Amino acid sequence: MDERLYPAPPARLPPGYLGSPLSYRAQALGVLLAMGLFVAVYVALLAGTVAALRWVVVHVPPRDLPIFLFLFWVGAILALGLVLLFLLKGLLVRQARARDAWIELLPAREPVLFAFLARLAKEVGAPVPRRVYVAPDVNAAVFQDTTLLSLVLPARKQLVIGLGLINALDLRELKAVLAHELGHFSQRSMRLGSYVYFGQQILVQLVAGRDAVDVAIDQLRFASRRELSLVGWTAYGLVASMRAVLAATYRLVTLADRALSREMELHADRVAIAAAGSDATVRLLGRVAYGQACLDHAMSELAHAGDHAFFTTDLYAHQLRAAETLPDEAFRAEWARLDAPLGPDLQPLFPPGADDARPSMWATHPPNAAREEAARAPWIEARRSVGDETSAWALFADPEGLRQRMTMQLSRRMHPGRTLRFTDPATVERFLAEERESAKLDARHRGAYGQRLIASLPLDEMFARASARGMEPEAVERALVELYGPDHTRAVERVEEILRELESLSRALAHAEQEGRSSATVRGFERPLEEVRNVALPLEAELETLDAARDAWDRRVAEVHARMATDLGAEATNELRTRYAFHLAIQDLRGGMMRAAALLRPAIEVAGAPVAVAPHVQEHVMRLALDARGVVAEVLAHAGTLVAPALPGLARSEPLSRVLLPEPLISDPRLMEARISSDVIERLARQHGEVLDRLERVRRKSLAGLVASQDAIAARWSEARATAAPRR
Numbered sequence: 253m254d255e256r257l258y259p260a261p262p263a264r265l266p267p268g269y270l271g272s273p274l275s276y277r278a279q280a281l282g283v284l285l286a287m288g289l290f291v292a293v294y295v296a297l298l299a300g301t302v303a304a305l306r307w308v309v310v311h312v313p314p315r316d317l318p319i320f321l322f323l324f325w326v327g328a329i330l331a332l333g334l335v336l337l338f339l340l341k342g343l344l345v346r347q348a349r350a351r352d353a354w355i356e357l358l359p360a361r362e363p364v365l366f367a368f369l370a371r372l373a374k375e376v377g378a379p380v381p382r383r384v385y386v387a388p389d390v391n392a393a394v395f396q397d398t399t400l401l402s403l404v405l406p407a408r409k410q411l412v413i414g415l416g417l418i419n420a421l422d423l424r425e426l427k428a429v430l431a432h433e434l435g436h437f438s439q440r441s442m443r444l445g446s447y448v449y450f451g452q453q454i455l456v457q458l459v460a461g462r463d464a465v466d467v468a469i470d471q472l473r474f475a476s477r478r479e480l481s482l483v484g485w486t487a488y489g490l491v492a493s494m495r496a497v498l499a500a501t502y503r504l505v506t507l508a509d510r511a512l513s514r515e516m517e518l519h520a521d522r523v524a525i526a527a528a529g530s531d532a533t534v535r536l537l538g539r540v541a542y543g544q545a546c547l548d549h550a551m552s553e554l555a556h557a558g559d560h561a562f563f564t565t566d567l568y569a570h571q572l573r574a575a576e577t578l579p580d581e582a583f584r585a586e587w588a589r590l591d592a593p594l595g596p597d598l599q600p601l602f603p604p605g606a607d608d609a610r611p612s613m614w615a616t617h618p619p620n621a622a623r624e625e626a627a628r629a630p631w632i633e634a635r636r637s638v639g640d641e642t643s644a645w646a647l648f649a650d651p652e653g654l655r656q657r658m659t660m661q662l663s664r665r666m667h668p669g670r671t672l673r674f675t676d677p678a679t680v681e682r683f684l685a686e687e688r689e690s691a692k693l694d695a696r697h698r699g700a701y702g703q704r705l706i707a708s709l710p711l712d713e714m715f716a717r718a719s720a721r722g723m724e725p726e727a728v729e730r731a732l733v734e735l736y737g738p739d740h741t742r743a744v745e746r747v748e749e750i751l752r753e754l755e756s757l758s759r760a761l762a763h764a765e766q767e768g769r770s771s772a773t774v775r776g777f778e779r780p781l782e783e784v785r786n787v788a789l790p791l792e793a794e795l796e797t798l799d800a801a802r803d804a805w806d807r808r809v810a811e812v813h814a815r816m817a818t819d820l821g822a823e824a825t826n827e828l829r830t831r832y833a834f835h836l837a838i839q840d841l842r843g844g845m846m847r848a849a850a851l852l853r854p855a856i857e858v859a860g861a862p863v864a865v866a867p868h869v870q871e872h873v874m875r876l877a878l879d880a881r882g883v884v885a886e887v888l889a890h891a892g893t894l895v896a897p898a899l900p901g902l903a904r905s906e907p908l909s910r911v912l913l914p915e916p917l918i919s920d921p922r923l924m925e926a927r928i929s930s931d932v933i934e935r936l937a938r939q940h941g942e943v944l945d946r947l948e949r950v951r952r953k954s955l956a957g958l959v960a961s962q963d964a965i966a967a968r969w970s971e972a973r974a975t976a977a978p979r980r
Contacts, residue, residue, distance in 0.1 A: 253367040256639040257646055259424040261375065261527050262632045270522055279512040286508040290501045297494055298339050305332040327483040334487040337465045339494070353665060354385040354412060355658060365647045369411075372430055376523050378437035381411035386654065388567070388662050390416035390544040392429050394436045409437050415658055418644045419568040420543035424634070425536045426644035428528035435523025436516065466491075513616045518626050529634025530627045531594050537620045538601055542587040546574035553577075553684050556949060558667065559914075560901070562680045566652070567659040569677040570684075577688060596631035600624050690900035691952035696736055697959045699744040700805075705839045706955075707803035709810050715829055718814035725819075725973060731812045732966060740805065743798060750795045757788045813962045816969035824965055831897050831958045837890075838951045844887040845944045851880035852940060855933050877933060884940055885917055899953045911950070912943045 308328050359366040366384070373380045381394070391414040411433060418426065469491065472484025524533045550570035557564070564570060578584050594601060602621040618626075645651040663672055693701065723731075734740075757774065761784055764772035771778045774787075810832065817824040855877040858869070892909035896902055902911065918936050 259427050259637045259640050260635040262529050262634045276515045279515045282508040283512045286505045290505050293501050301336050331483050331487040335490045338491050354387050357384045368647050376431050376434050378434040383410045385412040387412050387414045388658050389414040390547050392433050394433045416547040420539045421644045422641045424528050424532040424640045428524040428532040428536050431527035432520045432524040435520035514618045517617050525632050530631045534624045534627050538590045547571045549574040549578050562683050563672045563674045564677050564680040565656045565674045566677045568655045691956045707806040715814050718818045723815045747798050750791050817965050831961050835954045835958050841887050848880040848883040851876045912946045
């Protein structure tokens with residue numbers, strides 16, 4: 253292969269750099285002990301059940317029993333048989349990764365990539381992956397399909413690389429991520445990991461899995477005949493007790509495995525550093541986070557474009573474009589430092605003391621701050637190569653064709669049964685640019701409104717006062733200056749500062765409570781939870797005061813512009829009033845959708861839970877889902893009555909209800925079924941999400957239109973006043 257496509261490794265490594273530290277070996281020993289405990293518990297439960305069943309069958313002769321004891325004997329056999337099936341079902345687990353959204357790469361079609369992988373595998377001392385796939389996301393992973401046979405015969409490792417990740421990397425960074433994944437191939441603990449993984453799958457199936465055995469037990473529990481119900485409740489009690497024991501075992505195995513996983517990640521990072529240097533390995537961590545944010549934003553925008561029959565042929569062109577169009581300017585500015593120089597004496601990319609600096613005991617990966625700290629001990633410079641900053645796409649034979657194939661495959665999966673007409677990315681981007689422009693606020697208004705809702709306004713009273721011209725023109729002029737003056741700017745900045753601080757405190761509290769700790773890491777210091785909560789209280793009180801001031805500001809803005817519109821005439825007044833009325837109605841609809849979300853959330857949780865649920869719980873949850881569906885129906889019915897003002901991309905002839913949900917809302921009878929239907933709940937949740945997303949886009953356009961109308965009224969009023977002023 254072309255030497256320019258293979259970045260050079262560091263010239264030297266410290267002695268023993270790739271050796272296994274004591275902490276690594278200690279965690280591996282912890283996993284072995286936890287797995288030994290699991291095997292002992294599982295075998296004991298299995299042996300005990302078999303022994304109990306054998307004793308009942310062999311030592312209790314049925315012909316000598318009275319009829320009621322005979323029925324009890326049959327019930328005991330049935331109950332113990334169900335428990336035995338419950339224990340044996342875990343051994344039948346087969347875990348294979350879903351590959352529907354992936355594309356397998358073949359050496360004959362991608363010779364340069366496979367030559368790169370083969371050379372890198374030799375460099376890091378790892379086997380070449382058996383199969384290589386690409387996925388649509390921003391990720392890379394090594395995996396193996398797990399069956400009972402894989403406990404005896406080693407499973408061949410496979411590699412999947414996300415095109416969203418490739419799209420964000422240069423060759424040296426790609427070498428780092430591939431070396432990291434191949435580093436997992438070379439780890440001896442990967443073999444141990446396959447045993448742990450298989451054991452975890454057995455435990456998950458036993459603790460949380462719901463299948464025909466659980467359904468049979470449920471049916472017996474709630475049977476009308478008392479004898480069958482007794483059998484069901486007996487089996488249920490035994491299974492529940494075993495699940496409690498196995499759940500404790502699962503927790504122990506998982507904690508030990510997660511601790512080892514974090515050590516494995518740090519070791520794989522060292523393999524990446526040995527192949528590509530500390531700079532590329534650290535920068536890669538940021539590229540993943542930022543690339544995911546850009547891909548998510550591109551997917552959201554393209555979903556909106558799809559509503560208007562625009563389907564792109566290249567999702568990843570829009571991912572790159574999203575780096576410039578992400579709505580969160582602070583987020584964009586934060587990640588602009590990804591291209592800043594890194595070095596042993598320069599500022600770290602992930603400073604110590606960040607909110608995620610302390611790893612969760614349940615986390616599979618260490619936090620980025622800890623990974624960068626490890627990568628700096630010591631900092632290892634790589635030899636610079638000619639093609640270091642060449643795009644990672646240079647390794648692929650037909651990058652454009654691969655991106656197009658993945659994009660079209662993903663679009664068809666997202667729109668099943670729909671005939672799609674694909675358009676080049678430039679055309680789709682022009683449509684999206686127009687849509688962004690239609691909802692864009694200038695810097696002054698963006699700071700004033702952000703993502704918040706404007707205060708509810710008494711429009712009749714407000715416009716009646718305006719028509720009475722109670723505010724003198726001089727007062728209107730002063731108010732225009734004050735509305736966006738320095739006091740308002742300082743208040744906006746303070747609100748944003750408080751919101752960031754509260755979000756940081758909330759994350760720290762949630763992290764600590766999840767782990768059952770009595771303290772939380774805040775600004776790099778460990779503080780008691782009560783102290784963290786006390787820090788938040790005055791901030792929340794100040795925010796409440798500022799929110800009340802912003803509501804008063806909203807009313808003042810409306811009153812001043814209504815007064816100016818009155819001076820300009822009926823057309824300007826009607827335009828402003830119509831826009832205010834429509835915008836407030838859209839906010840009310842959004843409130844309804846949030847209420848529906850609160851009702852739907854328990855149904856989503858229960859429908860997605862693989863555990864047995866009693867019929868009365870199912871009935872209650874489905875009633876909540878039915879209520880949520882009713883709220884969505886009310887929102888759509890109200891939307892159908894609204895007359896929208898002129899908004900880009902919104903045809904006034906089409907009912908807003910059709911814009912929000914082009915397809916029929918899921919019908920009531922599907923939600924009145926006795927048992928929870930996960931596909932019905934998922935469809936209702938999908939429809940709810942689509943309506944909420946489209947409603948938010950309409951809200952942003954409406955706000956931009958309202959603000960533009962206010963500015964136009966202010967400009968015309970000021971011009972008319974200047975013209976009417978007497979000359980001196």
